[in-house]
Amino acid sequence: MSRRLRVLQVLEATEGGTRTHLRDLVTHLDPARFAIEVASNAGREPGFADDLALFRSRGVVCHQGPLVRQLEPRADLAAGLWLRQLVGERGYDVVHTHSSKAGFVGRWAARLAGVPVRLYTPNAFRFQAPDAGARERRVVIALERLAARWGTGLICVSQGERQAALAARIAPAQALHLIPNGLDLPALATSAAVGDGAARLGLRPGERAVLTVGRRVAQKGDCYLLAAWPSVLRRCPEARLVLVGGGPLEDALRAQAAALGVTATVRFLPTQPAVAALYPAAAVYCLPSLYEGCPYPLLEALALGCPAVATAVAGSREILGPDARGLLVPPADPPALAAALGRLLTDRPLASRLAVAGRAYVQRHHTAAAMARQVAALYQRTR
Numbered sequence: 001m002s003r004r005l006r007v008l009q010v011l012e013a014t015e016g017g018t019r020t021h022l023r024d025l026v027t028h029l030d031p032a033r034f035a036i037e038v039a040s041n042a043g044r045e046p047g048f049a050d051d052l053a054l055f056r057s058r059g060v061v062c063h064q065g066p067l068v069r070q071l072e073p074r075a076d077l078a079a080g081l082w083l084r085q086l087v088g089e090r091g092y093d094v095v096h097t098h099s100s101k102a103g104f105v106g107r108w109a110a111r112l113a114g115v116p117v118r119l120y121t122p123n124a125f126r127f128q129a130p131d132a133g134a135r136e137r138r139v140v141i142a143l144e145r146l147a148a149r150w151g152t153g154l155i156c157v158s159q160g161e162r163q164a165a166l167a168a169r170i171a172p173a174q175a176l177h178l179i180p181n182g183l184d185l186p187a188l189a190t191s192a193a194v195g196d197g198a199a200r201l202g203l204r205p206g207e208r209a210v211l212t213v214g215r216r217v218a219q220k221g222d223c224y225l226l227a228a229w230p231s232v233l234r235r236c237p238e239a240r241l242v243l244v245g246g247g248p249l250e251d252a253l254r255a256q257a258a259a260l261g262v263t264a265t266v267r268f269l270p271t272q273p274a275v276a277a278l279y280p281a282a283a284v285y286c287l288p289s290l291y292e293g294c295p296y297p298l299l300e301a302l303a304l305g306c307p308a309v310a311t312a313v314a315g316s317r318e319i320l321g322p323d324a325r326g327l328l329v330p331p332a333d334p335p336a337l338a339a340a341l342g343r344l345l346t347d348r349p350l351a352s353r354l355a356v357a358g359r360a361y362v363q364r365h366h367t368a369a370a371m372a373r374q375v376a377a378l379y380q381r382t383r
Contacts (some may be wrong), residue, residue, distance in 0.1 A: 028372035160314020182371030197281030216247030302358030
């Protein structure tokens with residue numbers, strides 16, 4: 001019997017979809033074939049401590065060090081040197097990094113230590129963001145190209161992400177591997193059964209929720225959703241908008257809702273421990289993002305039978321298809337967003353058909369088990 005491959009997963013962004021991706025990957029890789037370890041920061045999101053406890057209960061060794069989110073050369077050098085020492089001491093066969101900061105310092109450290117397989121999952125490139133200026137894009141692309149030279153491959157979670165990497169000449173086509181995000185469907189179903197979702201959304205009898213889940217940051221396009229909301233209410237007065245997950249723009253969004261006179265119909269909820277229970281209680285899920293990789297909340301909503309409206313950006317566009325599994329609208333377009341939301345809120349047969357198609361699609365194409373099998377094959381194929 002061949003020995004287990006020693007694999008280090010490196011993550012700085014310990015929240016949102018990247019956190020979910022790491023958790024599902026670590027818990028679905030075969031422990032008989034891989035000895036998994038995790039290197040991360042202390043966790044910006046309190047819930048990440050639960051993930052670390054889960055990993056340790058499965059025999060995963062967890063290391064915490066000085067990884068920071070901001071671009072800070074001294075701190076980043078310290079993080080790189082910490083990882084270089086860790087990698088050198090532990091003798092990994094594979095170092096798999098996640099998101100831009102860990103991707104840069106982690107591949108640098110692994111290259112210096114002579115690790116044979118050095119992989120990177122971007123989970124959406126920053127240079128894809130419409131709000132990134134020309135200079136920022138040039139800098140980010142240059143850094144991504146440099147770090148790609150230290151790695152042996154990139155795992156793209158959507159075809160759009162792969163096309164963006166090709167267009168920016170981040171790495172050659174043969175180094176770009178398409179492996180979409182997958183869900184732990186049994187665990188998701190169990191989580192969805194916890195508590196009264198309608199009560200947690202604050203719904204009164206007759207009210208219908210439009211739900212969005214994520215950090216309140218510019219990427220998520222919440223300001224355009226709020227701009228669309230008065231038009232939605234004129235068509236569907238019983239609608240209520242629920243934004244789950246805090247973030248730096250929450251105060252600005254609350255002020256926008258007040259200026260629009262819709263505060264009574266908009267609710268801001270903190271990050272929820274069992275967010276899955278909210279999807280079945282919502283009438284529509286909305287993801288108005290300006291860019292995405294392969295968004296987990298959209299996959300979760302579809303898996304739990306909630307019809308969706310999303311912007312036609314990479315990742316979301318591939319999940320929903322051209323009106324086959326949900327409604328797509330241009331990004332940053334409040335009138336189009338209002339029309340699509342109003343359509344699903346008022347046309348229940350359409351909403352039901354899209355919900356059925358979306359659930360079937362996710363069950364076929366986006367399971368955590370399939371994702372882990374493809375990643376495992378890449379770990380071994382690129383040795």
